[in-house]
Amino acid sequence: MKKNYILFAFILLLSAFIMSCDTKSTNPDDDNDGTDTTDVVVLNGQVVAAESGDPLSGAIIKISDGLTVKGATTGADGKFKTNFELTSDADLSIIAFKAGYFQDTTEIFAIVNTEMEVPLFQLQRDESANVAGYSGKASSIYLYSQSSEFVGVTASGAAENIDIVFEISDSSGIIIGESNSIEVSFRFGSAPNGGEYLYPSSVISNALGKAAVSMKTGTKAGVAQIIAEAVVDGKPIASKPISVTIHGGFPDMAHFSIGPEKLNYPYFYKINEEAKITVLIGDKYSNPVRTGTAVYFSSDAGVIAGSALTNDMGVATVSMLSGYPKPNDPTYGPGFFFVYASTVNENEEEITTRTRLLFSGIPVVTLTPLNIDTLGNVSQVGSVDIGNGGIQSFMYTVNDDMGHPLASGNNYSVGIATEGDAGAGGDINVTMPDTQQGNTVFYFVVQDTKPDELKPAAITVTVSVNGPNGRASASVHGITR
Numbered sequence: 001m002k003k004n005y006i007l008f009a010f011i012l013l014l015s016a017f018i019m020s021c022d023t024k025s026t027n028p029d030d031d032n033d034g035t036d037t038t039d040v041v042v043l044n045g046q047v048v049a050a051e052s053g054d055p056l057s058g059a060i061i062k063i064s065d066g067l068t069v070k071g072a073t074t075g076a077d078g079k080f081k082t083n084f085e086l087t088s089d090a091d092l093s094i095i096a097f098k099a100g101y102f103q104d105t106t107e108i109f110a111i112v113n114t115e116m117e118v119p120l121f122q123l124q125r126d127e128s129a130n131v132a133g134y135s136g137k138a139s140s141i142y143l144y145s146q147s148s149e150f151v152g153v154t155a156s157g158a159a160e161n162i163d164i165v166f167e168i169s170d171s172s173g174i175i176i177g178e179s180n181s182i183e184v185s186f187r188f189g190s191a192p193n194g195g196e197y198l199y200p201s202s203v204i205s206n207a208l209g210k211a212a213v214s215m216k217t218g219t220k221a222g223v224a225q226i227i228a229e230a231v232v233d234g235k236p237i238a239s240k241p242i243s244v245t246i247h248g249g250f251p252d253m254a255h256f257s258i259g260p261e262k263l264n265y266p267y268f269y270k271i272n273e274e275a276k277i278t279v280l281i282g283d284k285y286s287n288p289v290r291t292g293t294a295v296y297f298s299s300d301a302g303v304i305a306g307s308a309l310t311n312d313m314g315v316a317t318v319s320m321l322s323g324y325p326k327p328n329d330p331t332y333g334p335g336f337f338f339v340y341a342s343t344v345n346e347n348e349e350e351i352t353t354r355t356r357l358l359f360s361g362i363p364v365v366t367l368t369p370l371n372i373d374t375l376g377n378v379s380q381v382g383s384v385d386i387g388n389g390g391i392q393s394f395m396y397t398v399n400d401d402m403g404h405p406l407a408s409g410n411n412y413s414v415g416i417a418t419e420g421d422a423g424a425g426g427d428i429n430v431t432m433p434d435t436q437q438g439n440t441v442f443y444f445v446v447q448d449t450k451p452d453e454l455k456p457a458a459i460t461v462t463v464s465v466n467g468p469n470g471r472a473s474a475s476v477h478g479i480t481r
Helices: 002-023
Strands: 040-049 060-064 069-073 079-085 090-097 104-110 114-117 121-123 140-146 150-152 161-169 183-190 197-199 202-204 210-216 222-232 235-238 242-247 256-260 274-281 294-299 307-309 315-321 336-344 350-359 363-372 378-380 384-386 391-400 411-418 422-426 429-431 441-448 457-467 470-480
Touching (some): 040 060, 040 090, 060 079, 104 114, 140 242, 161 242, 202 210, 256 336, 274 294, 363 457, 363 470, 384 457, 391 457, 391 470, 411 422, 411 441
Parallel strands (some): 040 114
Antiparallel strands (some): 060 069, 197 210, 256 274, 274 315, 391 441, 411 457, 457 470
């Protein structure tokens, strides 16, 4: 009986062992071929340098769930991909490190049988890593720091100098030490050519692999590109161009301009309609003033935004709204008004400029037939009378109720209604330009188009106005023979 019990127990143990072999592969290559993800999580990630964002090759990746540890390395693109075996979902600790850099750690919650992205590793340089001078020869030059993103032209009131520090590393990304120091020279890739210069022209990199240069601005605004370069074993190396914006100086009255988006707006009888006012300000060297120069605005009519700041081209724009007080300039009359802009020059004096706008009203149309005698004298007549094969001239005026031209976009058209034969030519289809004066008087002719036929008929000639200022029309009647 005892022997049977032992045999039965042995058979049970053997069966369990066979089943475990069937459910889990013991092939050591399963973790490396990336095709069998049973009971594993696939991890993808990348390691870059924090200062430059460049990928770091050869960085070591350490992955642990607290019991098991696995390693991987990054390729030339700084990326890694590896499998990690899990029996169930778990928290993983992932560490990235590379010689010459501080290590970085992140944690993720890994889910079995999935492919997951690991947050980007951005490794900070460890400047103490090459204290003993264990770096290789210089291979790359990077921007390490700069004292400002922009400077001002000479006598602008802004900083006129900028300090830039470059860092040199070997082919492994390790900062070079004193034993591998090199001579670094500096030059402009491009510049405004206003007298700016770099100093010194070259330096020997220090024990921490740094090389510093300063730039002094000139009299022109623009963008300067600064390049650090060296020759190592006959091979040139250089940094990427470092761009520095040079802003302009104080506002100069001779370079202070103002103007509206339009000269004529159809807003005299309207409330809360918007008009745009723009200023352009340069310094005494004709460069745009520095970004953020404050400009103050006021108006003789309506309501206007009080201030605006210039952009990198010295431009600032504000909105104004139609309303009370209604425009009524003492010189130019109702409808006209001025908008003023002011700022402060280098002598702390207020400088002001202005622009004139017109808010036009409702349209008024007159249409007058004309008579021209054989001597060329012109007189007005009260009706239309076009003889057989004849021609008659007309004059019409279109203006607002204050005598000003209408705003741009208004259309003037001439129409003829007759059962006879007549056609028109001249100013019969006019679209108004943007103007504050003129463009109120127009001419056209109507003629009998079939002189070989006698076909007397009544005729009506009409001028119609349609557009932003409103609608209006005028007609005259008569006969065509």
